[in-house]
Amino acid sequence: MKSHIAVSSRLATIAPFLFVLLWSTGFIGARFGLPYIEPFTFLSIRFVLVLLILGGLTVMFQQPWLSQPRAYGHSAIVGILLHSGYLGGVFFAIDGGMPAGLTALIVSLQPILTALISQWALGEQIAWRQWLGLALGLIGVAAVVSDKLMVAGPPLVTPVTLTAAIIALLATTAGTLYQKRFGAGLPLLSGTWAQYLGALLMTAPLALVFESHTIDWQPALIGALLWLTLVLSIGAILLLMLLIRSRSAARVSSLFYLVPPATAVEAWFLFGERLGWLAVGGLVIASVGVALVVISPPEPSRL
Template identity: 80%
Template sequence: MKSQTTTSLLANVAPLLFVLLWSTGFIGARYGLPHIEPFTFLSIRFVLVLILLGALTIMFRQPWLRQPVAYGHSAIVGVLLHSGYLGGVFFAIDGGMPAGLTALIVSLQPVLTALFSQWTLGEQITARQWLGLALGLVGVTAVVGDKLLFTDTPVVTPITLAGAIVALLSTTAGTLYQKRFGVGLPLLSGTWAQYLGALALTAPLALLFETHEIEWRPELIGSLLWLTLVLSIGAILLLMVLIRARSAARVSSLFYLVPPATAVEAWLLFGERLGLLAIIGLVVASIGVALVVVTPPSKAKSGRHRV
């Protein structure tokens, strides 16, 4: 009985913890990007993650990937989830696109994932879940719209818009690919291989297209440490666990809560405006995610609790 209670608690806490951790990524980017170029930032971050994850793999005596095909699958996930998603987001924000608008574009990911998961993974999306996905999108639009209405005219160029779209498509494809090919791989060494693949893309981009000028300010160092330890290790490992245990659509719906959570954090940390429309959007998005994620009582009794 105690074991069931603990499992149920983990099932409820894990998604909320992931949203909280993931939402701090935009806050960290705001602190760090003024002092470093995006692909240089990501390359340094990935090197630190590789060192730390490698040490954790050895410390906990976890098995390393043995087959080249396993490295290949993990590297593809890394290129999509880390290089493609983060690179696109950082590139768009660094080019002047507001973080809120970037988040709105990327927040289309749950809908795309639900659509493609039916074709690629054979997952069944219920009417209740489609309603939740629609409400989530409405809620995110309200939160971001509240911020954009009371800020300067957004800086949107074809190249920054392309960066945000690359991030959207990459995170969608990465989630589906991980669910299809990465579920059976060791967690630590599989994630280590993901970052190796990610670094193989961002490092050449940084070397070829950036100046490598870095201002080692406390804001940059703090941002780098936070994004490395909390996001690239803590949140990503938690995401891998959630993808293993849940459907791709259910996991992706959690990303609807990221922009609202970020808006609340920006209000607390920077005093940014949090208007009535944003608060309403937060409530609507939360209801939408609940419709997708929470199992109805009739089905919960017949199924097992999963993280």
């Protein structure tokens, strides 16, 4: 029993940082795949694959399906926000030329929005050390943004790509809060399956109406599609749902501060995107901020 508790405790400790590592690769996967496919077509194919896999896992492990139409509705709304809105905005921005690291930086403002709204919508209390952590995270992100903008040449941001990134930011904030409020008690596998069904019903019409459906099946696209489907859409999303269940919305959202620095390092290594000392300093500051929000203070000893 003690060994089981110890393993569970270790998993709970590493789960937030494993989520950050996996989530950050989503921007890299988009950068690899989007030269060969349009964004909403890419997402629609990805969602179909996820539905097949999650449905199979639900049947294989004999997990319960959602029993109430209202539960399907709540999950579908989360899916539209977290998957269609967030991923659609991110993919559209990167497809429009915004660097992967910079896109991640814009949507990383989510923790501040979530902390402010969760106090009003969910009644969550934010301690002073958590506010300090959120502020440090924002400063760290601003440092990395400043570093990314110190680049000669054509502008990295256009009104269209900036709008897409802001839509992604608002969608992921709303999706996290909505999941915390209405989806925390739903079965994990079938609830996530219903999320992707809602996302597909939103994304597929956009692909059919606005895109040409031209696909160049290069190895980079196939690899990106498999990675984003298996690791991101199943592994990272299930991990996110578990974190939302067990932690406050503000604490979970603070993890997104670590995604832009992680993405910046990955983009520097894989694509040669600039990573200067200001960005490195921002990574350190953001990491300290997240630690203040995520790591609970020790309980006072009782005699």
